[in-house]
Structures are given as structure tokens and as C-alpha cells.
Amino acid sequence: MTADGGPELIQLLTPEGERVHHPDYDVDLTPDQLRGLYRDLVLVRRVDSEATALQRQGELGLWAQCIGQEAAQVGSGRALAPGDFAFPTYREHGVAWTRGVAPLQLLSLFRGVTNGGWDPQAHNMALYTIVIGDQTLHAVGYAMGMQRDDDDSAVICYFGDGATSQGDVNEAFVFAAVYNAPVVFFCQNNQWAISEPLERQTRIPLYRRADGFGFPGVRVDGNDVLAVLAVTNAALAAAREGQGPTLIEAFTYRMGAHTTSDDPTRYRVAADLEAWKLKDPIERLKVYLARSGKADHDFFAAVEVEAQEMAVALRDGCRGLPDPAPASMFDHVYSEPHLLVQTERAAFETYHSSFVGGGH
Amino acid sequence: MAVTTMAKAINAGLRKALEDDPKVLLMGEDIGKLGGVFRVTDGLQKDFGEARVIDSPLAESGIVGTAVGLAMRGFRPVVEIQFDGFVFPAFDQIVTQVAKHNARSSGRTPMPITIRIPYGGGIGAVEHHSESPEAYFAHTAGLRVISPSNPVDAFAMVRQAIACNDPVVFFEPKRRYWDKADVDLTADITSATSPFEARIVRPGGSVTVACYGPMVRTCLEAATVAAADGTELEVIDLRSLSPLDVPTVAASVRRTGRLVVVHEAPVFLGMGAELAARITEECFYSLEAPVLRVGGYHTPYPPSRLEEDYLPDLDRVLDAVDRALAF
Numbered sequence: 137m138t139a140d141g142g143p144e145l146i147q148l149l150t151p152e153g154e155r156v157h158h159p160d161y162d163v164d165l166t167p168d169q170l171r172g173l174y175r176d177l178v179l180v181r182r183v184d185s186e187a188t189a190l191q192r193q194g195e196l197g198l199w200a201q202c203i204g205q206e207a208a209q210v211g212s213g214r215a216l217a218p219g220d221f222a223f224p225t226y227r228e229h230g231v232a233w234t235r236g237v238a239p240l241q242l243l244s245l246f247r248g249v250t251n252g253g254w255d256p257q258a259h260n261m262a263l264y265t266i267v268i269g270d271q272t273l274h275a276v277g278y279a280m281g282m283q284r285d286d287d288d289s290a291v292i293c294y295f296g297d298g299a300t301s302q303g304d305v306n307e308a309f310v311f312a313a314v315y316n317a318p319v320v321f322f323c324q325n326n327q328w329a330i331s332e333p334l335e336r337q338t339r340i341p342l343y344r345r346a347d348g349f350g351f352p353g354v355r356v357d358g359n360d361v362l363a364v365l366a367v368t369n370a371a372l373a374a375a376r377e378g379q380g381p382t383l384i385e386a387f388t389y390r391m392g393a394h395t396t397s398d399d400p401t402r403y404r405v406a407a408d409l410e411a412w413k414l415k416d417p418i419e420r421l422k423v424y425l426a427r428s429g430k431a432d433h434d435f436f437a438a439v440e441v442e443a444q445e446m447a448v449a450l451r452d453g454c455r456g457l458p459d460p461a462p463a464s465m466f467d468h469v470y471s472e473p474h475l476l477v478q479t480e481r482a483a484f485e486t487y488h489s490s491f492v493g494g495g496h
Numbered sequence: 497m498a499v500t501t502m503a504k505a506i507n508a509g510l511r512k513a514l515e516d517d518p519k520v521l522l523m524g525e526d527i528g529k530l531g532g533v534f535r536v537t538d539g540l541q542k543d544f545g546e547a548r549v550i551d552s553p554l555a556e557s558g559i560v561g562t563a564v565g566l567a568m569r570g571f572r573p574v575v576e577i578q579f580d581g582f583v584f585p586a587f588d589q590i591v592t593q594v595a596k597h598n599a600r601s602s603g604r605t606p607m608p609i610t611i612r613i614p615y616g617g618g619i620g621a622v623e624h625h626s627e628s629p630e631a632y633f634a635h636t637a638g639l640r641v642i643s644p645s646n647p648v649d650a651f652a653m654v655r656q657a658i659a660c661n662d663p664v665v666f667f668e669p670k671r672r673y674w675d676k677a678d679v680d681l682t683a684d685i686t687s688a689t690s691p692f693e694a695r696i697v698r699p700g701g702s703v704t705v706a707c708y709g710p711m712v713r714t715c716l717e718a719a720t721v722a723a724a725d726g727t728e729l730e731v732i733d734l735r736s737l738s739p740l741d742v743p744t745v746a747a748s749v750r751r752t753g754r755l756v757v758v759h760e761a762p763v764f765l766g767m768g769a770e771l772a773a774r775i776t777e778e779c780f781y782s783l784e785a786p787v788l789r790v791g792g793y794h795t796p797y798p799p800s801r802l803e804e805d806y807l808p809d810l811d812r813v814l815d816a817v818d819r820a821l822a823f
Contacts, residue, residue: 255604274568308561310553469637472660
């Protein structure tokens with residue numbers, strides 16, 4: 137397996153920030169749009185680093201870092217139309233950003249004040265799914281619903297390299313293929329499933345799995361926001377036009393730990409990390425913007441200021457998130473009254489109110 | 497009124513649900529052209545089309561997982577798991593996604609999914625075709641679990657399950673598919689009893705017998721035999737396992753002082769165990785005997801030549817009744 141993604145890797149911006157061209161894929165962005173992407177990448181990374189710090193301070197129970205994968209997430213997220221629908225894992229903070237989910241809503245999940253965090257319908261983005269691969273079937277079902285509603289929108293579904301071994305993901309491929317569902321499977325191959333390298337999941341490049349299911353697969357440089365945008369645009373367009381699913385393998389690297397509970401020094405070497413640092417998604421766009429005169433020092437400085445202000449607000453907001461009322465655990469177990477939940481809730485409330493002062 | 501089998505009553509209920517609500521979809525293996533291996537969906541694809549009565553790939557997790565996405569989109573999927581023993585590939589989706597999504601989304605995205613599962617033994621089938629896995633699902637918060645015992649209930653309850661905004665696991669007693677009854681196929685569900693309430697199907701003062709699904713007929717037959725000996729069984733069809741209608745059973749036990757719970761599923765950690773614990777707690781001073789359970793053993797479902805020895809029958813129910821009365 138090729139560590140650099142091999143010749144099939146679709147790239148529009150080299151790690152050195154050089155704009156290159158591909159015979160099949162391109163994007164034509166205004167300087168404003170390019171600066172917008174840069175701002176997205178920087179702010180998403182800042183959300184990620186701030187959340188990591190908050191976990192270290194005990195404000196979050198856990199955080200799943202997305203550092204290194206910002207271009208894959210922002211590039212694909214920005215390709216979506218408002219009516220499209222995204223199904224994330226638990227690491228798609230950059231996608232959430234593009235769908236207008238406030239970073240504090242992401243933190244509320246990892247702080248433990250909710251198992252959800254936002255209104256999926258308001259953002260056209262499903263809640264984070266923690267069981268690996270489950271959401272791929274939800275995505276296909278949602279896309280089947282779009283077909284029945286004669287809606288010409290599309291669904292994008294995120295998962296990782298590890299998830300490709302799950303039965304549900306393979307079933308999702310089958311269902312999407314046989315029903316020709318308008319869904320884009322977006323696999324972020326970050327090379328690691330906690331401690332297990334890609335070689336424990338596959339003997340062939342992941343994008344080639346699509347062949348066996350009967351739909352196209354492509355491998356894109358996941359650290360190249362322009363290429364990701366171009367490839368996702370094309371896949372979404374195909375889905376909307378009734379051409380069915382596409383598998384996109386975004387070739388990237390998990391620069392951080394699996395989560396804040398993980399210690400990657402036990403299973404991978406520092407040299408790999410150093411090599412991937414040279415392919416950083418933000419740095420290459422910054423170089424391109426600066427060299428091509430599409431952004432100047434003032435712009436980069438302003439983004440840094442904005443990131444700093446956002447981080448302060450996020451920190452304060454996180455610390456200010458109130459714990460939910462204890463009895464709220466009974467609130468939405470069912471959407472219609474259920475005798476057992478009613479009985480247990482009443483007993484719980486009686487027990488709590490038996491303490492002096494009425495609370496426990 | 498028409499004399500109708502349970503299989504045909506469910507078919508009529510599904511047809512009515514498809515007619516009444518364009519968001520209702522059916523999905524499962526072989527449910528379209530074939531009409532299901534038990535013919536429960538016979539003719540529905542022909543009348544409602546392949547977009548609404550969907551022959552799915554052979555993948556149970558895929559069926560339930562895509563139903564989750566369809567529910568998120570506003571549909572009311574009714575999925576068929578072909579046999580009880582084949583639900584386990586979908587167990588993850590049912591327990592981690594279907595059951596929990598309403599809570600996870602703070603009620604914003606309910607899961608009005610009906611999961612139909614033919615269950616139970618007595619049909620001489622090969623392994624994995626005769627099981628009673630209902631306790632797994634009743635144990636999981638967020639799911640409702642119901643089971644009709646007769647064609648009249650089946651016709652109403654399948655529509656009530658589909659109309660419910662919560663996910664309902666609908667266990668169909670497959671050996672009773674061919675039981676017949678007079679069913680009013682024009683009956684409205686608004687006037688039907690809630691599917692989440694138990695019903696006293698035979699009043700009696702000696703011993704309460706609580707059962708559901710395939711065992712209701714067995715227990716009614718036992719009650720007829722017992723009556724000849726002067727023992728009056730009060731037979732309760734639980735109908736719903738989650739929620740469990742404990743008040744109806746408790747009120748009966750306060751009258752009779754004795755309770756026998758009967759199900760095909762293994763007794764260990766089964767519905768009978770739960771009911772025994774709750775009745776002991778609520779009716780302690782009314783009980784004249786410990787709550788007794790009749791059910792399957794702690795063995796895999798045996799080869800079909802042995803199933804008559806595994807399944808509770810009239811004699812085992814009467815044996816438990818005798819033991820309860822002997823205290």
C-alpha cells in the first residue's frame with residue numbers, strides 16, 4: 137500500500153501550496169471563497185485544540201480530535217447544498233462547522249450534558265453516531281426517502297477506514313447500489329483505527345472496494361481542500377442526477393490521538409507524524425493564498441484574532457453549560473406515555489424530594 | 497364480519513395502514529412478489545408498488561438501519577424480519593439506534609418504526625425458526641414490545657403499532673397464523689383497546705394465569721379443562737410486554753391470591769421473572785403461593801422432534817396451577 141496515496145490520488149493543491157490541475161476534477165473559486173475556506177480550516181482547528189485543552193482541564197469527559205482532517209471535512213461540507221443531508225461519525229467537527237452547528241453544541245455532547253446536541257432537521261445534519269458504521273445505513277435510508285419524495289438533493293455519509301470492515305457499511309454499499317440511492321460515501325482514511333493500521337482493515341486501496349459493489353470510487357488527497365471540494369461536488373452532482381452512489385476515499389492522517397483517552401506513542405512512530413506535518417492542509421492553502429496574492433498579512437492576522445475570540449467564548453460557554461435536571465433522563469425515552477417510565481420517574485422524584493431542601 | 501386467519505388479519509391491517517397514510521412503507525426479504533414466506537404481505541406490492549412495498553437485500557441490519565434513515569426523513573417504515581432467530585444481525589441497529597434515537601435527539605426525531613417478527617415454536621421447523629426473543633427487546637428502554645394472540649387483536653394491533661410514534665417490536669405468534677376468528681375488517685383503531693393494556697380473556701377466581709401470544713390459546717384450553725375439575729382460572733392476555741400492564745395483573749392477583757405466568761421463552765430472566773418480582777412487591781399480602789413460571793428451559797431451542805417436550809402445553813400449565821393451589 138502506498139504511503140503517499142499513489143498516482144491515483146486526486147490533487148489540486150500540492151503540499152507545497154502549488155496549484156496543479158487534474159484532467160477530471162477542478163474548482164473555480166473566487167478569492168473570497170478561497171479565503172473563506174482558509175478561515176473555516178483555521179477556526180475548525182481552533183475549536184479542536186480548544187476542546188482538547190478543555191478536556192485536559194476536566195471540563196469535557198472526552199474529545200475526539202479532528203486535527204489533520206480539516207480539509208477533508210471542510211472541503212466536503214462546503215460542497216453540500218442547503219437541502220443535502222450529512223451523516224457524521226463523532227469526529228466530523230469540520231462538517232458540523234459547515235452545517236452551522238455551533239461548536240458549543242458539539243462540546244455539550246463530550247461534556248456529558250446531552251447524548252445529542254443539536255436539531256438535526258435545523259442543520260440537515262444527523263447527530264453524531266458513536267457505534268462504528270451504523271450511520272451509513274441511516275444515510276442510505278434517508279437517501280431512499282429523498283427518492284420517494286422526488287427530492288433531487290443528496291446525502292453525504294462519513295466514516296473512517298476502520299468502519300469499512302463493519303458489516304453495516306458493506307450492507308449500506310449494497311442497499312445504496314441496488315436502489316441507486318443518491319448518497320455519497322465519504323471515507324476519511326486517516327490510516328488508524330485507534331491502534332490498528334490500515335493493513336488490519338484491507339488488502340486493497342479502500343476506494344477500490346466500490347468496484348465490487350458496482351459504483352465508482354475515487355481517492356482524493358484529503359489534506360487538499362480544493363481537491364476534496366471538487367471531487368465531492370462531482371459525486372453529489374452525480375447522485376442528484378440519478379447516477380447513484382460514489383465512494384470517496386479521502387487520504388489523510390489522524391495527527392492527534394484517537395481520542396483524549398488514547399496514547400498513540402504506544403503504536404506509531406514519530407517519523408510518520410513528521411512526514412504528514414509537511415502535508416498540513418492549512419499550511420498549503422496559506423502558502424497558495426499568500427503567493428498568489430489572494431490574501432495578505434492583514435487577512436491572516438484577522439483570522440487569528442477571530443480564532444482567539446472564538447476560543448475564549450467557547451471556553452466560557454463550555455464552563456457555563458449547566459448540568460441537566462436529574463429527572464430529565466426520563467423525558468424522551470418514549471414520545472408517548474409509557475407506564476414503566478412514568479412509574480419510575482414518580483418514584484425517582486419522590487426519592488429526591490425526600491431529602492432536606494428537596495434536592496439530592 | 498368475516499372469518500379470517502391471523503395471517504390474513506395482519507395482511508388486512510397492513511393494507512389499511514398503507515391506504516390511510518402515504519408515509520407508511522413496508523420493507524423486508526421476500527415480502528413483495530412472494531408475499532412473505534408466511535404470505536402475510538400477499539398482494540400488497542402489487543397494489544401499492546415497489547416503492548412502498550420493498551423487497552430488500554438479504555441483510556437484516558440493512559433493513560432496520562435503512563428504516564432508521566427513512567424514519568428520520570418522515571416515513572413510517574414497517575419492516576419484516578423473516579424469522580425470530582434472524583433478528584440478531586439487526587440487534588445492534590434496534591438497540592443502539594432505533595431504541596435510543598428519540599432520547600438522543602431530545603424528542604426531535606422520533607422513530608415510528610414497526611418491526612414485525614414471526615416468533616415461537618410448534619411448527620416443526622429447523623434451528624433458528626422457533627425462538628422467542630422478546631425479553632431482549634422488552635429489556636431495552638425506548639422500544640415497545642407487543643404481541644397479539646388472536647386475529648381480532650392482530651388486525652387492530654398491527655395498525656396501532658404503525659400509528660405509534662415510538663418504535664414497536666411486533667411479535668407475531670407464527671403457529672397461530674392459521675387460527676381463525678370473526679374479524680370486523682371495517683373496524684376503526686380509534687375505538688380499539690390500547691395495545692399496551694392487558695385483557696382478561698377468561699374471568700375466574702382460583703388462579704390467575706398471565707400469558708401472551710401463542711400461549712393464550714394454550715392457557716384458555718387449560719382453563720376449560722381446569723373448570724371441569726372445579727378450578728376457575730383467570731386468564732390474562734398481557735398483549736404488551738413493554739409497557740407491561742402490571743396493574744391489571746395485580747388487581748387479578750388480589751382477587752385470586754395466586755399467579756402462574758406462561759410463555760414459550762426461557763423462564764430465566766424472562767417476562768415471568770419480571771412479573772413475579774413486581775407482583776411479589778405489589779401484592780405481597782394477597783399472595784397465597786409463590787408466583788410460578790412455566791416456559792422454555794435454559795437450553796438452545798431443541799431439534800423439532802423434541803419441541804413438544806420443550807414448549808409449555810396444557811399439562812404443564814395445569815401442573816403449575818396444581819402446585820400453586822397446593823401451597
